Amino acid sequence: xxxxxxxxxxxxxxxxxxxxxxxxxxxxxxxxxxxxxxxxxxxxxxxxxxxxxxxxxxxxxxxxxxxxxxxxxxxxxxxxxxxxxxxxxxxxxxxxxxxxxxxxxxxxxxxxxxxxxxxxxxxxxxxxxxxxxxxxxxxxxxxxxxxxxxxxxxxxxxxxxxxxxxxxxxxxxxxxxxxxxxxxxxxxxxxxxxxxxxxxxxxxxxxxxxxxxxxxxxxxxxxxxxxxxxxxxxxxxxxxxxxxxxxxxxxxxxxxxxxxxxxxxxxxxxxxxxxxxxxxxxxxxxxxxxxxxxxxxxxxxxxxxxxxxxxxxxxxxxxxxxxxxxxxxxxxxxxxxxxxxxxxxxxxxxxxxxxxxxxxxxxxxxxxxxxxxxxxxxxxxxxxxxxxxxxxxxxxxxxxxxxxxxxxxxxxxxxxxxxxxxxxxxxxxxxxxxxxxxxxxxxxxxxxxxxxxxxxxxxxxxxxxxxxxxxxxxxxxxxxxxxxxxxxxxxxxxxxxxxxxxxxxxxxxxxxxxxxxxxxxxxxxxxxxxxxxxxxxxxxxxxxxxxxxxxxxxxxxxxxxxxxxxxxxxxxxxxxxxxxxxxxxxxxxxxxxxxxxxxxxxxxxxxxxxxxxxxxxxxxxxxxxxxxxxxxxxxxxxxxxxxxxxxxxxxxxxxxxxxxxxxxxxxxxxxxxxxxxxxxxxxxxxxxxxxxxxxxxxxxxxxxxxxxxxxxxxxxxxxxxxxxxxxxxx
Numbered sequence: 001x002x003x004x005x006x007x008x009x010x011x012x013x014x015x016x017x018x019x020x021x022x023x024x025x026x027x028x029x030x031x032x033x034x035x036x037x038x039x040x041x042x043x044x045x046x047x048x049x050x051x052x053x054x055x056x057x058x059x060x061x062x063x064x065x066x067x068x069x070x071x072x073x074x075x076x077x078x079x080x081x082x083x084x085x086x087x088x089x090x091x092x093x094x095x096x097x098x099x100x101x102x103x104x105x106x107x108x109x110x111x112x113x114x115x116x117x118x119x120x121x122x123x124x125x126x127x128x129x130x131x132x133x134x135x136x137x138x139x140x141x142x143x144x145x146x147x148x149x150x151x152x153x154x155x156x157x158x159x160x161x162x163x164x165x166x167x168x169x170x171x172x173x174x175x176x177x178x179x180x181x182x183x184x185x186x187x188x189x190x191x192x193x194x195x196x197x198x199x200x201x202x203x204x205x206x207x208x209x210x211x212x213x214x215x216x217x218x219x220x221x222x223x224x225x226x227x228x229x230x231x232x233x234x235x236x237x238x239x240x241x242x243x244x245x246x247x248x249x250x251x252x253x254x255x256x257x258x259x260x261x262x263x264x265x266x267x268x269x270x271x272x273x274x275x276x277x278x279x280x281x282x283x284x285x286x287x288x289x290x291x292x293x294x295x296x297x298x299x300x301x302x303x304x305x306x307x308x309x310x311x312x313x314x315x316x317x318x319x320x321x322x323x324x325x326x327x328x329x330x331x332x333x334x335x336x337x338x339x340x341x342x343x344x345x346x347x348x349x350x351x352x353x354x355x356x357x358x359x360x361x362x363x364x365x366x367x368x369x370x371x372x373x374x375x376x377x378x379x380x381x382x383x384x385x386x387x388x389x390x391x392x393x394x395x396x397x398x399x400x401x402x403x404x405x406x407x408x409x410x411x412x413x414x415x416x417x418x419x420x421x422x423x424x425x426x427x428x429x430x431x432x433x434x435x436x437x438x439x440x441x442x443x444x445x446x447x448x449x450x451x452x453x454x455x456x457x458x459x460x461x462x463x464x465x466x467x468x469x470x471x472x473x474x475x476x477x478x479x480x481x482x483x484x485x486x487x488x489x490x491x492x493x494x495x496x497x498x499x500x501x502x503x504x505x506x507x508x509x510x511x512x513x514x515x516x517x518x519x520x521x522x523x524x525x526x527x528x529x530x531x532x533x534x535x536x537x538x539x540x541x542x543x544x545x546x547x548x549x550x551x552x553x554x555x556x557x558x559x560x561x562x563x564x565x566x567x568x569x570x571x572x573x574x575x576x577x578x579x580x581x582x583x584x585x586x587x588x589x590x591x592x593x594x595x596x597x598x599x600x601x602x603x604x605x606x607x608x609x610x611x612x613x614x615x616x617x618x619x620x621x622x623x624x625x626x627x628x629x630x631x632x633x634x635x636x637x638x639x640x641x642x643x644x645x646x647x648x649x650x651x652x653x654x655x656x657x658x659x660x661x662x663x664x665x666x667x668x669x670x671x672x673x674x675x676x677x678x679x680x681x682x683x684x685x686x687x688x689x690x691x692x693x694x695x696x697x698x699x700x701x702x703x704x705x706x707x708x709x710x711x712x713x714x715x716x717x718x719x720x721x722x723x724x725x726x727x728x729x730x
Contacts, residue, residue, distance in 0.1 A: 002152040003110050003131045011043055012108070012133065014150060016157045019299040021150075023076050028061045029104030031135065031148075033074040033184045037245060038301045047186055048073065053266070057083035059102075072266055074184030077103050077137060077146065077163075080177075086270055087214060087260050089179040090163075093281070094142055095171035103137035103146055110134075114151045115162070119503050121252050121537030122294050123160050123318050125153050143169035144284075149294070156314045160252075162294035167284040174495065175282040179258070179274030181249060181295040183234075186268050192261045193233035193304075195559050199226045200547035200580055202528035203559035205642070209237070210263050218258040220278050222447075222483025222498050223525055224532040230257040231533070231563040234271055235304060241637060242303040242680065248311055249273045250563055252319070253293035254534040255502035256280075279486055281495025296533060304562070305680065309634050312565035316632070319533060320540040320568070322513065324520045328627040329541065329598045330407055331620055332362035332474070334572065337548075337579055338604040341368040341375055345390035345397045352401040354605035358613060359620040362474060362600075363401050364409035369394070370466075371421060377444045380416045381423030383462035385469065398470030409474025409520075410466070414459045415505065416445045416480060423458075430455050432497075434487040442481035450504030451497050452490045460511050467516060477509075477539060479525040502534075509538040522570055531560065541570050541598050548574035548602055550585040550593040551716060554647040554664055557596050558637065566651070567631045571597025573619070575604065587612055589718035591619040592662050595630060596649060599623050626660055626722065629653055633660070636680040641666060646675045646709065656683040658724045663709055665717045676706035688723040696726065 004013045010025040022034040022044050035044040056071035059082060070084040078084050080091040081100025092101040114125040115132040133150040145168050151160035161181040167173055190210045194217050195203040208215065217232065219225035230251035236244045249271065251257050256276035263269050273295050282290055296314060300306040316325070333355040335348060343351075352363040368374065369390065371382030385394045398408045417424050417431055424431065424446070431446040433439040439446055448455050467475075488497045513521065523530060523539035527546035535542055545556045553571065560569055573590040577583065594600070605613070623630075633651035638661075641647035648663035663677055682688065682699040689696050697707070709719055 001131065002154045003133045003150075005108065005110065006043075009043055009045075011045070012135070014133065014152050014159055015039060016152060016154045016159065018157050018301065019159075021159055025105040028059060030070070030073070031076040031105055031137065033076050033182070036183060036247065037299060049186075059083060072268070074186055074268070076135075076182060077148065078182055078270075079103055086264055087262055087272055088177060089182040089272055089274070090146070090165075090175070091177035091277070092142065092144060093174040093176050095169075095173055099176070101139045101142065101144060103139055106136040106138045108133065108135050114153065114160070115149050117162055117291050117294060119506060120291055120293050121319070121506065121534045122162070123151060123153070123158070123252070123296060123314060124321075125151070125318055129153060129155060138168075142173060143167070144173060151294075153314065153318065156318065157298050157300075157310045158314045159297045160294045161297065163292040165284070165290040165292065167286055167288045170286050172283055172285045174493075175284060175290055176280070177275070177277040178282070178290065178292045179272040180251065180292050181273050181297065183247065183249070183271045183297075184268065188269060189237045190234045190269055191237055191239075193235060193562070194259070195229040195231065195562065197226050197528075197559075199526050199529065200545060201552065202226045202531065202545050202556055203229050204555065205559045205562065207235075210234070210261055210269055212263050214260055214262040216258065216260050218276050219256050220276060222256055222486065222501060223479065223530045224254055224257060224534075225482070226526065226529040228259075229531065229563065230259065230273070232259050232261070232271070232273065233304065233307065233562065234261065234269070240303055241305045244303055245299070245301050246304050246307050248298050248307050248563065250296045250311060250533050251293065252296060252533040252537070253502065254505065254530050254532050256498055275499065279495065279498055281493065282499060283493040283496060293534065305636055308562050311563055312635060315533060315536055316565040316567050319536050321537065322540065323518055324540050328624070328631060329520065330361040330474075331359070331623065332364050332409060332600040333360045333605075334364045334366055334476075334600065334602050336366035337575055337602040341373070343368065345392045348397060349400045349404070351605070352404045352406050356404045356406050358605060358616050360406065360601060362407040362409055364411065364474060364476060366411040366476070367413070369410070378418045378420035380413055380418040380445055381421045381448070383412070383414070383459075383466055385466065393469070394466070395470040398472065402471055407473045408471060409476065410472055411476045411478060412463060413478040413480060414463060414508070415448055415450060417448050418445050429489050432483065432485050432487065434485045437485070440484040442484070445481060447481065447483050449488050449490070449501070450508065451488050451500035452504070456504045456508050459508055463512065464515065467519070472519065474520045474522065476522050476524055476543070479530060506534075506538070513538060524570070528556070528560075531564070536564075536568055541568050543570040544597060547580045548572055549578040549581050549583050550590045550664070551583060551666070552581065553593050554641045554666070557593070558641050558647065561635055561637060561649070566596055566635060567598070569597035570600075572600040572602045573616075574602040575607070585716045586714070586718065587615055589664055589716045591623075592664060592718040592720050595623055595626070595720075596662065599627070629658060629660055634681055638663075638677055638680065646677070648677045650679060650681070652681040656681070656725065658722070659688070661707070661721045661723070663719045665709070668713075668715055668717075672711050674711060675709045677709060678706035679703050683725065687726050689726045691722040691724070697723070
């Protein structure tokens with residue numbers, strides 16, 4: 001069994017293939033965290049120490065024992081009101097206005113399979129590949145009950161954590177803070193790896209020492225945001241890609257979040273991840289239940305690469321769902337950079353014909369096909385086809401595109417509304433605005449109140465009305481602003497609006513997925529502004545960034561790779577000079593970079609030379625050949641593009657029989673030095689043959705010394721080498 005309870009010692013032990021997580025119920029009913037790390041056996045409560053520590057208070061139960069303090073003990077559910085002055089996982093405002101709670105152990109349940117969370121995304125599993133532990137906690141005064149949920153997936157080396165909070169009392173209370181996970185380490189020196197950014201430059205990796213005080217990341221924007229990603233890594237100071245202990249926590253949620261890492265007065269480290277407590281004050285009436293979104297945790301004793309691979313495999317196989325979870329995605333051409341708002345049905349049909357000649361498999365009609373929408377200042381919310389602009393019904397256009405041999409996809413931005421729209425004129429109260437105040441605009445648009453059922457119902461019916469008009473096989477779901485003016489006319493308490501908004505978003509997505517199981521949904525929020533594990537449950541791929549420049553994408557995709565699989569990364573070849581920064585990179589470099597993702601194009605084929613068209617045909621054939629390996633292989637970061645002259649990465653098949661190496665030169669100088677790329681993850685003591693040259697290489701030499709890249713003239717030269725094993729041993 002992966003979950004073991006020792007009744008005599010009141011000890012819970014959770015095992016994955018490579019890790020162990022342990023906690024115990026102590027004499028006073030507190031649930032103490034003991035250990036999370038390399039798989040081991042035994043009782044780790046010897047790690048707990050007790051001393052009379054000044055200004056660290058003691059629970060009343062401890063009597064005159066001054067050595068027992070929640071201010072120093074590692075806990076599973078630290079809360080405000082027990083004498084623990086570190087950051088709590090849960091905080092409650094009681095009916096009498098007081099702040100405080102004191103949760104004690106009341107029982108447990110172990111069951112086969114993985115728990116689910118009503119209305120929220122969560123990792124799933126077959127019954128025989130996971131177990132669930134429920135631990136019941138209760139505050140004896142308010143009768144608030146907390147059920148801690150642990151899901152253990154041994155083969156994935158993953159443990160998930162969530163909570164269900166119920167008000168079993170008689171009066172309304174308010175949740176002021178609700179974190180999904182708390183990890184306490186009694187000793188150790190750690191670095192925090194987090195991922196910051198901005199629109200068009202997301203998920204830059206940052207590694208900082210965990211020092212005394214608190215390091216906080218998060219989003220107040222109603223979405224997980226471009227600015228910080230809801231995933232963080234704690235790594236031992238000496239941990240590298242290939243060695244050392246490290247821990248990852250990824251929040252399966254798409255709204256505002258908060259991650260905290262704090263080193264306390266006794267050199268202990270606490271990490272928390274969950275909901276943002278800003279603009280959060282969730283009412284729980286008597287009998288009310290609140291569900292905390294889950295966090296996925298994984299541990300590696302073999303470095304950060306293994307940590308990433310654990311998350312990749314779990315998200316790809318046990319978070320993403322549906323028809324396209326395991327499929328190689330179609331190579332698409334998006335109309336945006338080819339025509340922006342300037343198109344009609346005839347030009348789109350011609351674009352499809354040109355795309356088909358190149359070997360592209362899908363044409364996506366981006367913004368501008370609906371309502372009064374010839375620029376980005378009007379029309380959002382009016383989800384009906386502008387047949388005057390197209391010159392024909394949407395179904396007729398789709399028929400032409402299908403006849404050209406292409407699938408058809410379409411763009412929506414369902415969550416936003418333009419003031420210049422029929423919808424806003426009919427229902428101005430459906431927008432998130434504060435009565436008596438002028439709203440904050442962004443991209444000259446407002447946000448619809450998805451916390452209201454009638455708004456979600458309208459969007460569902462409106463979108464279905466479009467999706468029923470033809471053979472639509474792909475939807476790009478965009479969201480182009482952060483939330484502000486977070487006031488809902490239908491909410492009894494405004495502190496619930498941001499959470500309920502995300503629940504409404506998930507409800508809309510789930511209803512559409514059930515109705516259209518054959519449509520591939522791609523998430524997008526100005527590119528990577530909502531690139532999180534929660535969205536992967538509904539959209540198995542997410543547009544990685546609005547910045548499609550190959551050089552910048554190397555940095556963006558490098559940071560993304562720490563927490564998300566290649567199969568989730570929307571990445572395309574775009575025109576040059578690049579439309580975001582004006583940079584010119586070789587067509588091959590743009591393709592090699594985009595192949596570290598779902599692969600597609602953002603350009604106008606009419607502007608390509610004959611040589612470029614032939615090159616694109618070859619690129620598509622090459623991608624299709626390697627796509628299963630790219631999508632399902634073990635991902636290795638071979639260099640760091642922020643500090644080295646080359647960006648290189650590698651995909652290795654699970655059986656180690658083949659691998660693909662990709663590299664882009666970032667710097668070129670006179671009398672250039674040779675760059676040797678050391679490979680990783682190969683089978684020891686065997687031979688691999690490189691496909692194009694036919695050369696045979698010893699695997700150990702490739703990993704110890706590396707392979708030299710050619711020294712060539714010109715900026716941003718790219719290389720791709722495919723190897724297959726030709727014998728099992730030397």
